[in-house]
Amino acid sequence: MxxxxxxxxxxxxxxxxxxxxxxxxxxxxxxxxxxxxxxxxxxxxxxxIANYMRIFTDESWYSGYINSLKYVVINTVISIAVALPAAYAFARYRFLGDKHLFFWLLSNRMAPAAVYALPFFNLYSAIGLFDTPWAVALAHCIFNIPLAVWILEGFVSSVPREIDETAFLDGYSFPRFFIKILVPLIASGIGVAAFFCFMFSWVELLLARTLTATEAKPISAIMTRTVSAAGMDWGLLAAAGVLTIIPGALVIWFVRNYIARGFALGRV
Amino acid sequence: MDKTINNKAWFLVLPVFLLVAFSAILPLMTVVNYSMQDTFGNNQFFWNGVGWFKELLDPSTDLGGRFLASLWRNLIFSAAILAIEVPLGIVVALAMPRQGWTVAFTLVVLALPLLIPWNVVGTIWQIFGRPDIGLFGYVLNHIGLDYNYVSNEADAWFTVILMDVWHWTSLVALLCYSGLKSIPDAYYQAAQIDGASRWAVFKAIQLPKMHRVLLIAVLLRFMDSFMIYTEPFVVTGGGPGNSTTFISIELVKIALGQFDLGKAAALSLVYNLIILIVCWVFYTIMTNAGAERRPVEGGA
Structure with a gap:
């Protein structure tokens, strides 16, 4: 039926x-x-397996994977860490300008990366972070933090508010309540938010490429450059592509039981 | 559930506000600054007032013409992929297996394209569609179709749209699937007792339950297709000619290719404004839909 x-x-x-x-x-x-x-x-x-051997033995190739993973992990940790308290605030309290703030955050998730490429280049060059994983990680925050707040807000809202009140009556301080009680309760939500942060940071290329030169170059940028310089080495290009699919496939496998709820952003 | 009014909640939001403001407001101010100036290189800037904006909004100039053309292309592209992906996503969600090991398998395969870096998505289709080494292009050419996305405009469009359908239909399907999963079995049993037809079940039970997630899906798909850059850039490079040059591609061409910072900045601001307006419309519809439904459902 x-x-x-x-x-x-x-x-x-x-x-x-x-x-x-x-x-x-x-x-x-x-x-x-x-x-x-x-x-x-x-x-x-x-x-x-010559194509794969070449990637695993040539540092200019495999360092790209390490660089990519670095900024993805930094970005995911920052996004979740700052989004958690904010999600709690949006889910539980009404405060001055809350609706406008939420919309403004959301609108940043929708801002086109192409608009920000050049200003980010100037900004991160000025503060000396250009060509480090930190520059890319911070730049990706512009779309990942709003998304994390959005997802986590849904999960926090589904926790009954009596739990907060009981904890405070039992003498829990706010930080202790947050870490000991709230975080374990929305663990699956945090997993889902982390999954989305990982996903969008991992797949983005334009900002990652603009903000790095040599030291922190992500694998996706190395793929485009090396291949065009060496003529078309199709086998090598394909092998590099396959290797970029593997981290994503692993992450999906780990969260497969949460995918359904996660894609509804905790809101069904 | 009523929320308490507490302005101290701002302290909890502050880190998010500061971080996003740092990456959003500061760069946007640079853009506003550039949009009013002209440069002849060597870091010399000249005041240009609203000159770029006038040029941008006047289709008879080079800049205005390019903007309008890429805007149209982008709108047609977004409309086309929404028209394909939303119905297809719903059908796939309805066809999902409900139990057994196939559920996990299907979910993993569905999610797979979403986690492939966008330039690799481009690379995959660039290879797949080539008449000489790609299975898709090879087969099409062997059954007598003259398919070549490098030289033929229609073929380039076909490839870019097919690639987007391949890449993102899963997102719509997964969203709808999670909406469908929240429907209790009792609803279906009641429908069966009432002798409701398959179509009636879809219209009266399944579609209303998917309403909210569908809105999210349409919003995300419209926005992401409206700022699409990497995938078509890798496959067609915006060509043949300018036929697949969407707004983002045009913008990057002007900003990083020609270093015409003033023009690029003016284009960026108008581009951002369009997105902001559309986003606001969706957001209002979404929050209104949520407010109407809350009393009926009684919470989450």
Whole structure:
């Protein structure tokens, strides 16, 4: 009753549609360039791991992954840490300008990165953070903090307010209540918010590329540069692409049981 | 549930406010500053007043023409992907398996495209669509279609839209799925007793429950498609010609390509203003929808 006719066929077709381009990338990453260019083969006939070996042994390649992970992790930690108290405030209290503030935050989530690329470049050069993971992590805060506040506010609202009151009557100070009681209660919400922060920071390229030069260059920027300089090394490009998919796939696997609730941003 | 009025809550919001203000207001002031000036390089700036804005809003000038053209392209693009992704997302959500190991598997595969870096999404489709080495382009050309996204405008559009559908339909589907999951079984049983048709169940039970998440989905998809940059840039580079040059691509071309800071800044401000207005409209609709529904549902 609650599904539709032919649902198996529909969902199977859609999953194939999603997986086929990814399969093609994986397929190419195990091929030699000669095989890629000269023949059309549905699976690698002379499988090789040379493309992956090159990435793992060349520092200019694998450092890109480390740089990317650095700013993603810094950004996620900052976003969650500052968003938690704010989410509590928005969920529990009414204060001067709260609605306007919330809208202003939300509007920053929607601001196009292209607008901020150049001003950020000036700003972070001026304060000496240019070409460090901190610059990218702080820049990504502009869209991740509002999102984290938005998600966490939904989760905090679903905690009954009697719990706060009981804790305060029991003599809990505010910080102690926050860490000992509230945070464990919305642990899944924090997981979901962290997942989203990780996701949007990991997939963003324009700001990450603009704010780094050599030291902190993210993998996505290294991919575009090296490949065009070396002619088209399709196999290497594909291998690098496959390796950028893996951290995301791991994160999804860990949060798979929360995905449904998480995508509703704690608001269903 | 009534909230208590407490202005001390500002202290809890302060870190967020300061951090976001640092990354939003300071740079925006730089943009406003640039938008009023002209530069001939060497860090020499000249006052230009509202000159750039006049030029921007006048389609007969070069800047205005480019702005208007890319704005139209972007609006058509956003409308097209919304028209495809929202219905498709609902259908996929309705077709999701309800129990067993296939649920976890389907969820993971659905979420996969969302976590691929945007330039890699571009790379995947750039390769996939190539007639020589990509499966998709190869097959299309072998069944007799003359498909080449590098030289043909229609093919480039087709590729960019298909790529976006591939990339983001999952988001709509996952949002709708989480809305559907919150419907108690009792509703369906009641509908069955009443002898409601499949379509009636969808219209009377499922769609209202998805209403709120659908709004979120439409808002996110409109905004993100309106500021799309990386994916089409990697695949088509904005071409052939200017046929897939969306606003963000045009903006980056002017700002970082030609270093025409004044023009870029004026464009940025108008661009931001459009987004702010649309965002406000959605936000109002969303909060109103929430306020209407709250008494009926009795909380979360």
């Amino acid at each position: 609650n599904t539709i006719p032919g649902r198996r066929l529909i969902i199977s077709l859609f999953l194939v549609f999603l997986l086929l381009p990814i399969y093609w990338l994986v397929n190419m990453s195990f091929k030699t360039n000669t095989e890629i260019v000269s023949t059309m083969t549905l699976w690698p006939h002379q499988p090789t």
